[in-house]
Structures are given as C-alpha cells and as structure tokens.
Amino acid sequence: MSATATATTAPATAAAKERRPGAARAYLAYLGGKLAGAAVSLFAVLVTSFFLFRIIPGDPVKSMTQGRAVSEDQLAALREQFGLDLPLWQQFTDYCTKAVTGDFGTSYQFHAPVSELIWEKVPNTLLLTGVAVVLYTMLGLWLGTRAAWRHGGLGDRLNTGVALTLWSVPGFWLGLLLIIVFSVGIGPIPGLFPTGGMEEGGKEGFAYIADVAHHMVLPVLTLVAVGYAQTLLVMRSSLLDEMGSDYLTTARAKGLRDDLVRRRHAVPNALLPTVTLIFVNLGHVAAGSILVETVFSWPGVGSLFYQALSVPDLPLVQGLFVVFAGAMILMNVLADILYPLLDPRVGR
Amino acid sequence: MHHPESGPFTRLARGIVAAAAALCLLLLGLVAAPASAFAEGAGSGEATPDGKGQKDTLTVAIAQSVDTLNPFTATRLSATNMMRLMYDFPTNYDPKDPSKVLPGLATKWKTSEDKLTWTYTIRDDSEWSDGKPVTAEDAAWTFNKMMTDDGAKTANGNFVANFDKVTAPDDRTLVIKLKKPQATMLALDVPIVPKHVWTKVKNIAEFTNDKDFPIVGNGPFILTDHKTDQYVKFKPNKKFWRGAPAFDELVFRFYKDNDAAVSALKKGEVSFVPDLTPAQAASLEGAANIKVNDAAGKRFWALATNPGAKAKNGKKFGNGHKALLDADFRKALFHAVDRKTIVDKVLQGHGVEGEGYIPPRYEDYFWKPSAEQKIAYDPKQAAALLDKAGYKEKGGKRLDKDGKPITLRLMCHATDPKDKAASKYLEEWWGELGIKTKTTCLDNVGDPWVAGEYDIAFDGWSVNPDPDLVLALHTCDALPNTPKDVGLTDNFICNKKFDSLYAKQIAEYDPAKRAAIVKDMESWLYDSGYMNVLAYPNSVEAYRTDQIKSITAMPASNGNIWGQDGYWSWWSAKPAGGEAKASSGGSSSTGMIIGIAAAAVVAAGIGGLVLVRRRSAADDRE
Secondary structure, three states: OHHHHHHOOOOHHHHHOOOOOOHHHHHHHHHHHHHHHHHHHHHHHHHHHHHHOOOOOOOHHHHHHOOOOOOHHHHHHHHHHHOOOOOHHHHHHHHHHHHHOOOOOEOOOOOOEHHHHHHHHHHHHHHHHHHHHHHHHHHHHHHHHHHHHOOOOHHHHHHHHHHHHHHHOOHHHHHHHHHHHHHHHOOOOOOOOOOOOOOOOOOOHHHHHHHHHHHHHHHHHHHHHHHHHHHHHHHHHHHHHHOOOHHHHHHHHOOOOHHHHHHHHHHHHHHHHHHHHHHHHHHHHOOOOHHHHHHOOOOOHHHHHHHHHHOOOHHHHHHHHHHHHHHHHHHHHHHHHHHHHHOOOOOO | OOOHHHOHHHHHHHHHHHHHHHHHHHHHHHHHOHHHHHHOOOOOOOEOOOOOOEOOEEEEEEOOOOOOOOOOOOOOHHHHHHHHHHOOOOEEEOOOOOOOEEEOOEEEEEEOOOOOEEEEEEOOOOEOOOOOEOOHHHHHHHHHHHHHOHHHOOOOHHHHOOEEEEEEEEOOEEEEEEOOOOHHHHOOOOOOOOHHHHOOOOOHHHOOOOOOOOOOOOOOEEEEEEEOOOEEEEEEOOOOOOOOOOOOEEEEEEOOOHHHHHHHHHHOOOOEEOOOOHHHHHHHOOOOOEEEEEEOOOEEEEEEEOOOOEOOOOOEOOOOOHHHHOHHHHHHHHHOOOHHHHHHHHOOOOEEEOOOOOOOOOOOOOOOOOOOOOOOOOHHHHHHHHHHOOOOEEOOEEEOOOOOEOEEEEEEEOOOHHHHHHHHHHHHHHHHOOOEEEEEEEOOOHHHHHOOOOOEEEEEEEOOOOOHHHHHOOOHHHOOOOOOOOOOOOOOOOOHHHHHHHHHHHOOOOHHHHHHHHHHHHHHHHHHOOEEEEEEEOEEEEEEOOOEEEOOOEOOOOOEOOOOOOOHHHHHOEEOOHHHHHHHHHHHHHHHHHHHHHHHHHHHHHHHHHHHHHHHHHHHOO
C-alpha cells in the first residue's frame, strides 16, 4: 500500500481509473474494519457514560430538593424511584441492559423518559447547526479556493483577515450584537428579526415553516460568521500545496481555461483534508452550540445538557453523552466510507 | 489525462455543491416567506381569529425551564407558578399583606376542640374547564393520592406528612384528621386536581400533563399549549369564580439569556421581564413605555456559621472552626460586617439591610432587634470583644486559644455573583480584625455543606407567607439520622429552647399568638450568631406600560409581580388598549418587509451565482 501511494503521484481521479479486480474485496475488508472499530467505540462510550458522570460532585436528590420543604419519607421515595438506593454494580447492569434497547431511563428532574426528552430537542439542534454547517462549509470552500488561487493578493489578505477576525469573536457576543442591531433595531435599522426562540406558536403548514426560518436567520448567521474561517483556512492551505503540481501544468497545456483547471483538477485533489473537517463538524452538529442556542433561546439540546449536568440528572446526561458521542462515531464511519471513493489510495 | 472532468469524483463534488446550493436557496427562500404571512397583518399587530380586532396578549419572558406540568411532581418556580394559574388552591394569601389568609377553593374552615380535625367548606361556584363541578371529593382524592402513592409525593408530600386521614363526607365538606396539631393548615399550597381526569393516569411519577390540551383545570387561566423551552400558552377562564382575567391570552416565552429578554422588552416582543441585574435595570430606567419595578424580595441572604455539625444519633462530623463555637467570637465577626455597604455596593441599592430572619414583606412575622440587642457595624467593638474573649492579636494576626493564627473558610455559590462580591468585603473587614478569610466558590456547594466541611457559608432561602419551613430547618428534628444521611437541616443548628418554641408555634392556632412565638424564635436565632442576615435582596423586574395598564404587586405597597404566592398579578393585569400596540406592530411589520426584501436580494444573488456557474460549466461541454 505504501508502495502504491508513493508511486501514484498522478492525481486521484486518474488512479480511480486503475481499479484492480480485488479492489471491491479490499474495500469491503476496509469497511468491515472501520465498522468493527465504530462498534467497539460505541460500546466504550456506553460504559464510560455511566461512570464518567458519577464523578460529578453533588447528590441529585439533595440538589433537586434544595430550598424547599421535604419530609424524609419524600427523600427516601425519590432515592428509590431513581434507583439510587441500589448498589453501584446493580445500577450499572440495569443501565446496560436498558441502554442496549435504547431506554436511558427517566429523567430525575423532568420526570419523563430520557429518550423522549432528547428526541424532542435533537431535531431543533440538527436544523440549526446543520444548516449553519452546510452554509459555512460552502462559504469556506468557495472563499478558501479563491484565496489560494490568487494567494498574496488583496482579496486573499482581505478574505483571510475578515475570516480570522470573525473566528476570534465569541459567538454569544456576536449574537447579542446581532440581536441589538437586527432584532431591536438601531437608528435607521428597524427590528427585522425576532429576539429569540424558534417559533411564535399556533402556526401551521407553510406559515409555520416560514416562521421557523425567520427565527433561524440570526442564529445561523452567527454560527456561519464564527465558523467559516476553519474551512476557508484548511481549503486554502491544501489548495496551495497543489498549486505547483505538474498535473496542473499539463492541464493548462491542454488548453483548459484557468477556471476549469482550478475546478476540475486542483480543487478535487485539495478537498480531502477539508472532507475530514466537514465530517468532524457534522459530528458536532448533534451537540449543537450551547452558547449560541442560549443567546437566541433556541430550544436545542445545549440547554438540556447544561440543566442535566447541574443536578446532575444522571439518566439524562448519560443519554445525551451517548447521543453526542454516537453522532461523532457515525460521522467518522461515514467519512471513512467516503474516503476510498474520493481517493482510491485510501483503504487499498 | 483521460477526461478527468467525467471522473466519479467531480460528479460527486458537483452533486454536493448542487445539493448544498439548493439547501442554501431553500433556506433563503424560507426567510423570504414571512413576507406574505406578515404583510397581511401589517399595521394591525396581531389580528384575532374571530376578527373582533385587537387581541390582547400578555407575554412574560422567563428563563427557567418548566420541569413538568404535573402538579404532583413539579418543583421549579416556573412550573409551580403556572400551577397557581391552572388549579385553585384550598386557600390564598392576601395580595395586600401576604401574611394574611383569604378564601380559595375553601370558603370557610373550622377546627375541633382537640385541634386535630380541620373541616373545610368547599365552594359551590367553581367548575372544571370541561364543565364538571368541583367537589370536596376532588380535594380528598388529591390529598389521598399524595399520602398513598410515592410518585405523587415528589412535590408536595411534606404538606401531608402529618395527615392521618382525609375524607369528603359530602360534596361541599372536606375533613382532614391530623396526627399532631398543625398551625399551617391554611397554608396548604397544594393544587387540587380533577379526580375524574387524574384517576385515568397510570403512572403519576412519569406523567407530564402536557399532551391533552386544553388541560382541565379550575384556576383563573386554562393551559392551551406548551412547547418545551419555547412557550406555554393560557387562555382566560371565563367562568373563574373570582372573575375572569382581562387579557385574551397569557404567554410565557422562554428566554435563556436575560440580556436577550431585555432586548425583547425594549422591542415590545414581551410585556414583562423578571430577575433583572442592577445593570439591566439601569439600562431600562427612563426608557420609553417601560416601568422598572424594584420590588421587596421574598428571600433573605445570610451568613451561616458552622455550629459543629452533628447527627441525630449524636455523632459529630465535619470540620468547622473551633472558634466559631464561641458565641462572643461569632458576635465579634458580625460586628465587623457593614450591611449598608453590602446593600449599596454589592446589591447596588436593590435591597434592604438585613435584620431579623423573616423579610419585612411579611408584616405579621417581621422582627427586628432592639437597640441594645443589635449587632451593629462597629469594628472597634468587634476587636474589643475578641480581646476580651481571649483571642489576642499578635503581629496583625488574631490567634485562637491554642495560640495559632485564625483562618476561616468562607463558602460561596459560584453561580451567585453577589456572594463573590460580598466575600471581597468580608475578607477585608475580618482581615482588619486579624482574621484571615479563605473564600471558595463552588458550582455545587451541596457536598461540603452536607458533610459539615465549612466554617462560614453564604446562605439564603425564599420565605413563604407561612414561615414554618424556614423555622423547621433549624430544629434538632431536621438533623440527619447519621453523619452519612442528609437531613432537612440548614446548618446543623440544634437547640432545646428553639425546639420548644417551634413546637409551641406549630400547635398555636391563634395567628397573633403564633406570630409572637415566631418572633421569639427569630430573636433567639439572631442572638445565637449562627444565622446572620446580610440583606433582603430586591427582585427587580420591568414591564411595558403600553401593553400592561395596571397589574397587582404582592404586597401591594412595594411587592413583586413574578413569583407571587398566588395568581394575583396575571389575573388582575389590565391591557393598555389599542393605539400603542398598533404602532409597535406596524413598525415590526415594516421591519419585516425590509428584512424580507434584503433576504430576497441575497437569494437572487446566490441564485444568479449558481446560474452563472452552470452556464460556464455548459460552455465547457462543447
């Protein structure tokens, strides 16, 4: 494999043409290995989530009953309800047997099944961060390509400078500024967007979709503004690496327009590191962005996680942790599946 | 090169780009959509569905998520406040003076000779929102459920702990038999639920009561919709026996960030915002159409000293400083505390200097020390007291009785900025006495607290109209059974005199006599130096006067609107009327249209870009 890799200096697209008969089998073996690895990781996550959060200081029953009158009878009833009166090993086996079937128990503070609470919020977070990731990835790719192609120029310096500045801005601060300027309105700028939330409520069909989109504009804008620099920089630097390559000279010699040389030859080869980044970002989508969700009162998993940690509401933190980690693992597997398709040198 | 442009990769990449572009367009298209939706409503604010014109909506911004809408398990302030709107309670507190009781679901009550039987008359003019009459049987069922079902004990089990038997001999009579006399029988803050609805609930512990709208209730409002962490909506109960609320709709909207909520208030998206910081209050002072309500709070904010933690079985634990066991030492510490500075600097004026244990809003129970009893700010006297008690100063350091320099550990809540700010002053004031203070701020103070591993801690409780709970915290009975257990106790106080006074007040059914005993207890607590109230912080809140014309505060003179012990504020609120709101609605619609236009331009731009790219791609297909 290493021999092939060093020998193949030709672009990936050309290598794709040279698939050997054993390639399909090799790909399956590669895939099998990756899937097995993912399964092991997921299991490890299940186990750690149980022990990890038991280290958090604080007695859930005590912190839930703080500041109000409770009889000893009530405290005992709560402990029994939560299963906290059982020995740890028994709590662990109970947790494992249930978790395998997707049942993470009942939240201490919300008195409702954890899976229900999580699935109520996950779509909201996916919608917000998903749209933001797609948008900032595209913006980053586009601007990154431009910047690298004419590197050192005014456009490059301006682009990179602006992106880096926005990247350094704390998301919650930018969010608050956007609220002040575009929600409340300053001077001649009227209040264009809602100050927070996801919907007015009571709307249906198209009006509902429009309402949600209207509420999404500012949080998405915030996430895109602070996020696109990453993709831009990775794309820019990996494209710069390709810039001097012989195959680009060949492509130009063929008489292709500069624009096409960039789009069909340089960019595809420079895309691989960016793909990794895209999938890492997609893996984070499920976890959302706690700060931006908070500033815009977006009903996502971020604030749920925060509330779960502060009790600690063990079943809920465990469930969320598994979902967050699971999303990351899933995205890694997807990236692994995609790599060999993008670059046949991988996985051979 | 064999036509790389037709390779699988480029096709894939092009696919991705196309899909993403489509998504992008879709999004922007969506943004543009409200144009049509809102253009219709422009200028009229919100139109009512029945077309009668203006709909008066009272929108309250709240930060705390609702834990559940099930009255048997809901414990958060956000939820319990909504319970007061949804269900009638047996009795209410007078909004003018919260230490007085008013009739609620019960119109009158009497007690037996032996003080063990309470008989309530249930009103006959209350009706469930599904049309069924409210009877004593509903109340009896509610209490019995809490006494027999562990899942139903979670929120209010403490109220029935001393109940022996609850019956409803007829539709209008509720009889509660007690194990021991209990003076708090007119302070049963328990939402009474409709039996015919709740008998169908299988597992009360996991029932969230927010699926079947509208939720059947008999309070001043009927809950019509709830989306977690987004909003809770109510409509007025037109048949409420005390009279229907004036607003057409009451909405609680969740704002996770208080600065954003303040922005929403400035814009007029919400009518009311509670829990303002001094900085937020200052930013709203003088703003057009906004009134800031700097209300007397329900809480006291105190310093608790560790009296030597012990359990009911007599075992001592924890590691409180030995010097704190000396009453003179404790007194000297508090002589060095300048409460005026605490109120002026830490609370920035939004509070009242602390005196007795119960805040002044409860006139009947408020107590303050006499002139000679008062531990006033007097650093010289503090130093003299320490000298006299045998804590000598040497080289600027105060020594304990073993001759070692004294260092006190001060525990603060990392989540409470006023704790941190006050600790700086305390360090300085006690430092002048030669006592070193080491402050530790924790997110969760529960663990060291329960283990008795602190010297002095910031403490604070919200005090109910009936003071029983905050007094019970300091009885020997509240201590943990063993050092491993957790008790109701606040800071391990256990004293015979206090306990006997506590027993006396709980059995005293005459309000005036009971209040006198409660004041004796406060006096003892003050002298003990185990609890020293620094201040009663205000609750600062604000509302839009162009949306709310009038609203009842509790107590009437300088009270709060959010978090009342009752439904008075929202029930009594009167809408401000049309013009002001129409103009705000108009401006937001104009804004909306401009926003949409901007979005459309961007969408067109992106669309154009995609077209250009497609065309250039087509050029290459020659």
